[in-house]
Amino acid sequence: MGKVNNNVPLEYSTEENSLKIFGFWTFLGAEIMLFGTLFASYFTLVDRTGNGPTAAEIFEITPVLAETFILLTSSFTIGLAIHAMRLGSKKATLTFMGITLLLGAAFLGVEIYEFVHYAHVGAGITVSAFTSILLTTLGTHGLHVTFGLFWGIFLMIQIAKRGLTSVTAGKAFVFSLYWHFLDVVWIFIFSFIYLKGMM
Amino acid sequence: MAKFFPIGQIMGFVFSLILTVIAMLVYFTDMSFTTGMIILLVTAFIQAGLQFMVFMHAGETEDKWAIYSNIIYGIGLIVLTILGTLLILIWDM
Numbered sequence A: 001m002g003k004v005n006n007n008v009p010l011e012y013s014t015e016e017n018s019l020k021i022f023g024f025w026t027f028l029g030a031e032i033m034l035f036g037t038l039f040a041s042y043f044t045l046v047d048r049t050g051n052g053p054t055a056a057e058i059f060e061i062t063p064v065l066a067e068t069f070i071l072l073t074s075s076f077t078i079g080l081a082i083h084a085m086r087l088g089s090k091k092a093t094l095t096f097m098g099i100t101l102l103l104g105a106a107f108l109g110v111e112i113y114e115f116v117h118y119a120h121v122g123a124g125i126t127v128s129a130f131t132s133i134l135l136t137t138l139g140t141h142g143l144h145v146t147f148g149l150f151w152g153i154f155l156m157i158q159i160a161k162r163g164l165t166s167v168t169a170g171k172a173f174v175f176s177l178y179w180h181f182l183d184v185v186w187i188f189i190f191s192f193i194y195l196k197g198m199m
Numbered sequence B: 001m002a003k004f005f006p007i008g009q010i011m012g013f014v015f016s017l018i019l020t021v022i023a024m025l026v027y028f029t030d031m032s033f034t035t036g037m038i039i040l041l042v043t044a045f046i047q048a049g050l051q052f053m054v055f056m057h058a059g060e061t062e063d064k065w066a067i068y069s070n071i072i073y074g075i076g077l078i079v080l081t082i083l084g085t086l087l088i089l090i091w092d093m
Helices: A015-045 A061-086 A090-120 A129-162 A166-198 B007-028 B033-055 B064-090
Strands: none
Touching (some): A015 A166, A015 B064, A090 A166, A166 B007, A166 B033, B007 B033
8 A cells, every 4th residue: 555645535545546446437438338339239229129029018117217216316325325434434334335235126126027027028138139139238237236236245344344444445436436337327228218218 | 414415415316306307208298209309318418427526526536637538538439339320220321
């Protein structure tokens, strides 16, 4: 660990932390490309439904709205976790992280319900170009949320054990960036896959 | 307790809820495809900007211009990729 700067929040207090946080922003830049190419493919294939159902036939507004508000709220609570971390409260940080992960799990629960629904109405991944790209795009986002859940659980264990140090604070901040980014991706899925498809 | 709920983040959250409700209008009201798409584009990009600035603290540190240019570069590339794809494969120009 390098020099400790006490004038900035704990997660930025060392040179190494600042570089890691910037490195993570660079990773998010690559994630924009990943999801963006999925969107480009989705827009190309959305009307190639073959003998399968169309977007308007299989989308249901209720689970989509539930997912949207759950993820939006979890993005708020992970923001509060970082705020609590900057106030130096380990308990509040862990509480808000816990709420965030519970909301993340709820989101996944609704998404799994949704995927089962798609399978039931004959929109499995092999049915048409449309269902393939739809489930690939949603699935890529869902996998990211799943990965984030486990990441968050292990991070909470580490913070509980070691407290808020420059190392754990840096990790928590990077995790919060990841979680907010998943919400940003979801906003685009909500707008340009679901709402556009049901308009 | 109040210190754990900063006004800036609460405002950010309320604003993101309002933007979501506005976006929902394209489903719950009857409007043309073009109007709907314009509303969705505007609300989605404002929401994304809100997340970056309020919740991800993008503008807080000395390396903020490195962060901005990284994200703007990513968004620029992907807008070109998506528009190029639509141009050739969908709009058939």
